[in-house]
Each structure stands twice: as structure tokens, then as C-alpha cells.
Amino acid sequence: MIDSRIDFNVQDLSGTDIKALLGRLAPILSATEPATWRVDASRCRYLGPTAVVVLASAWLCTKQHGGTSEFIFPTEPPELVAFCRYSGLARLVDESITTESRHPNSETAALQRFDRANWGGSTPLVDLVQRHAPDVDDDTIDLLRLCYSEIAQNIEDHARSPIGGLACGRFFRSTQELRIAVADRGLGIAQTLRQAGHEVSEDFRALELVLKGNVSSKRRSNNMGQGISNLAAIAAGNRGRLLIASHEAIAEVTSKRPSGRISRLHHGFPGTLVSLSLPIGAGNTHPSP
Amino acid sequence: MSPSLIRSIDYCNPDDRIVDSAQRVAAAVIAACGTTDVVTVSMDGVLGASSSFFNVLLSDVVASLGPEAIGTRVRLTGLTRTQQAVFERSRQAVLRSAS
Numbered sequence: 123m124i125d126s127r128i129d130f131n132v133q134d135l136s137g138t139d140i141k142a143l144l145g146r147l148a149p150i151l152s153a154t155e156p157a158t159w160r161v162d163a164s165r166c167r168y169l170g171p172t173a174v175v176v177l178a179s180a181w182l183c184t185k186q187h188g189g190t191s192e193f194i195f196p197t198e199p200p201e202l203v204a205f206c207r208y209s210g211l212a213r214l215v216d217e218s219i220t221t222e223s224r225h226p227n228s229e230t231a232a233l234q235r236f237d238r239a240n241w242g243g244s245t246p247l248v249d250l251v252q253r254h255a256p257d258v259d260d261d262t263i264d265l266l267r268l269c270y271s272e273i274a275q276n277i278e279d280h281a282r283s284p285i286g287g288l289a290c291g292r293f294f295r296s297t298q299e300l301r302i303a304v305a306d307r308g309l310g311i312a313q314t315l316r317q318a319g320h321e322v323s324e325d326f327r328a329l330e331l332v333l334k335g336n337v338s339s340k341r342r343s344n345n346m347g348q349g350i351s352n353l354a355a356i357a358a359g360n361r362g363r364l365l366i367a368s369h370e371a372i373a374e375v376t377s378k379r380p381s382g383r384i385s386r387l388h389h390g391f392p393g394t395l396v397s398l399s400l401p402i403g404a405g406n407t408h409p410s411p
Numbered sequence: 412m413s414p415s416l417i418r419s420i421d422y423c424n425p426d427d428r429i430v431d432s433a434q435r436v437a438a439a440v441i442a443a444c445g446t447t448d449v450v451t452v453s454m455d456g457v458l459g460a461s462s463s464f465f466n467v468l469l470s471d472v473v474a475s476l477g478p479e480a481i482g483t484r485v486r487l488t489g490l491t492r493t494q495q496a497v498f499e500r501s502r503q504a505v506l507r508s509a510s
Contacts, residue, residue, distance in 0.1 A: 238428050239428060239429050239430070239461070239463070240425065240426055240427060240428055240429065241423050241424065241425050241426075241427055241429060241432065241459065242424075242425030242426060244459055245425065260458060260491065261491055261492055261493065263458050263459075264458040264459060264491045264493050264494065265493050266459075267458045267459025268458075268459050268460070268461055268493055268494075268497065270459065271429055271459045271460070271461035271463075271464075272461050272462065272463075275429065275430075275461055275462075275463045278428075279463075335500075336504065345463075345466070346462065346466050346501065346504035346505070346508070347504075348462040348466075348497075348500055348501065348504065349461070349462055349463070352461075352462055352497060352500070355496075356493070
């Protein structure tokens with residue numbers, strides 16, 4: 123039995139928090155044989171979409187390997203209890219739990235699993251935003267859908283993830299901010315580039331290259347290496363924030379650091395994790411990839 | 412006679428893969444160019460067109476009609492501000508790839 127404890131808050135876009143989360147989950151995320159694990163998050167007081175997709179990926183991979191998992195949910199505050207329920211995290215471990223993410227007060231786009239980049243994949247996120255910011259303009263919706271499309275397309279084209287992609291979102295009314303997280307358990311960026319003949323020995327270097335753009339596996343005709351650099355430009359140009367973790371490297375992009383701050387992960391994420399924060403609302407976005 | 416206006420929205424249903432829609436738009440453009448000098452591709456109502464959408468559309472058009480067709484025989488209208496930027500990056504990448 124692997125016992126792990128998340129007894130700290132996990133802010134979605136904090137590299138420090140994500141590193142700590144991956145450290146605590148390392149024995150679970152690196153397990154390649156049937157494992158039994160338990161994660162106790164009863165003392166955690168904040169976790170969001172990023173933690174949800176990481177935990178869900180661990181849950182699904184463990185299930186695929188024939189292992190068993192147990193998750194102890196936070197007990198307070200009420201907002202976090204509600205989020206765990208309606209984000210789909212609780213439903214993952216107990217299918218009798220409903221998500222009700224279309225409830226007018228729901229601040230969550232529930233966990234969804236996907237294999238392909240469809241036009242409609244971003245609809246739950248758009249619905250979420252429109253419930254809370256009914257005056258949101260088409261440029262902002264376009265921006266939001268584009269971000270999702272770029273991430274989903276990368277997963278469809280490159281990841282070869284045994285669990286596909288996992289996406290989750292949450293809207294914060296107080297700050298008029300949308301947070302989205304998407305995870306896959308596929309090859310990761312460096313391995314994808316290596317398979318296409320690029321000489322990239324390090325995850326660190328691979329992240330650096332894709333953030334600059336025009337570096338691609340060119341596996342399909344639509345691959346021109348623009349997806350991640352578009353995401354970075356959107357985050358940086360709209361007072362948003364972007365975090366990408368792929369195996370043993372993590373990049374954080376903000377308006378102050380548009381080219382990204384990249385650091386090494388001691389405990390990596392076996393796949394690719396993307397977390398994005400966008401301000402929503404009148405005048406908040408200035409689309410400029 | 413083929414229409415000179417292609418409405419992309421007609422090819423972008425929620426369940427469609429984005430790149431499949433782009434291929435169908437490109438096929439419609441190429442067919443229309445067989446009977447019309449200039450084809451306008453309207454992006455009105457299409458939200459969330461990724462770089463892959465434009466890469467496929469432009470690659471297929473360039474492969475069939477040549478790079479000079481972009482902007483002369485094939486014009487895009489109704490792009491959002493974000494789409495204009497994404498389109499321009501795709502155009503440059505496709506033309507680079509074709510040269």
C-alpha cells in the first residue's frame with residue numbers, strides 16, 4: 123500500500139505547489155505495475171482543476187494496470203467540498219455521485235475524458251463562463267475555445283496517451299477568472315520530438331523549443347509547431363498564466379515572463395500537464411497570439 | 412456553377428474533428444476555384460479555430476492551387492482578432508513548408 127498525503131493547498135498555476143503535489147504523488151504516478159494506494163487530502167483546503175486532472179490520471183492509470191486506489195476528500199471549506207463533488211473527482215471514485223455541472227450556481231466544468239479535438243470539446247467551459255459572465259464577448263469565447271482546441275489537438279496528434287486527455291475547469295466569481303487544466307499520460311513533449319528526429323535529450327530543452335514555436339513532430343500535415351507557442355502568447359498577452367509540465371520539466375508563462383520560466387522537476391509528471399488561467403469579462407482579454 | 416462564398420460554419424459541427432472540418436472547407440474551396448476566379452472563405456460564427464484548422468486548410472489549398480493562391484484567389488473574411496493572428500502564423504508556416 124502506497125500512502126500519500128496532500129496536507130497543503132495546491133494552487134493551480136503555482137509551480138511550487140505543483141512540484142510539491144508531484145513529489146507527494148511520485149510513487150503513484152511512476153507505478154507501472156498493479157499498485158494499491160491511498161491519497162489523504164482531508165487536510166487540504168484548496169485544490170483546483172490542476173490537481174483534479176493529475177489525481178484523475180493517477181486513478182485511471184492505476185485502474186488500467188489492475189491496481190486499486192482510495193481517495194479521502196477534503197472536508198472543508200464548503201466551496202472545496204462542492205468542487206471535489208462537482209468537478210467529477212468524487213464521481214470518478216464513486217459512480218453513484220452526480221456532477222450536476224449545469225446547475226446555475228455551479229462554478230465547475232466537470233472532468234471530461236477525450237481522444238479527439240472536436241469543435242464541441244470546449245463547450246462545457248464556454249457554458250461555465252457564460253453562466254457567470256453572460257455578457258462575455260465572442261472574442262473571449264474564441265480565445266477560450268482556441269486554447270482548448272490547441273491542447274486537445276496536441277493530445278490527439280502526439281500524446282498516444284493510454285487514458286486519452288482529461289480536462290476540467292473552474293470559474294472564480296470573485297476574480298472573474300477561468301482556470302482550465304488538461305492532462306494526458308502519453309509520450310511527453312521531448313519524446314514526441316525525438317521520435318520525429320529532433321535531437322532533444324532533455325525535457326527542459328523540449329519545453330524551451332515548443333514555447334518558441336515552429337518545432338514539431340510533423341507527424342500530420344496540420345503539425346507546424348504552433349500550438350504551445352500560441353497558448354503561451356495568449357496567456358502572456360491577456361494577463362493570463364500558463365503552466366506546462368512534461369516529464370521532468372515545468373514551464374511557467376506570465377505577462378511578465380512571456381517566453382516562460384523553465385525549471386527541472388525532481389519528480390516529474392509522466393505525460394503532459396497544461397494549466398491555464400484567463401481573466402474573463404469586459405476588457406479583460408486582448409487577443410494577440 | 413460553384414459558389415464563390417464558402418461558409419466555414421457549414422462544415423464545423425460540434426462533433427466534427429477540427430482538422431476534418433478544415434479538410435472539407437479546403438475541398439470546397441478547391442472545387443469552387445475550378446469554376447470561379449476568387450473564392451471567399453467566411454469564418455463568421457466559427458469560434459475556436461486552432462492553428463491546425465488553418466494549417467490543414469492552407470496546406471490543402473497550396474498543394475492544389477499553389478502558394479500564390481493564398482490572398483489572391485482564396486481570401487478569408489470574418490476572422491476574429493485572435494484568428495487573424497493564428498491565421499497569419501499558419502500562413503507563414505505553410506508557405507515556408509511549401510517553399
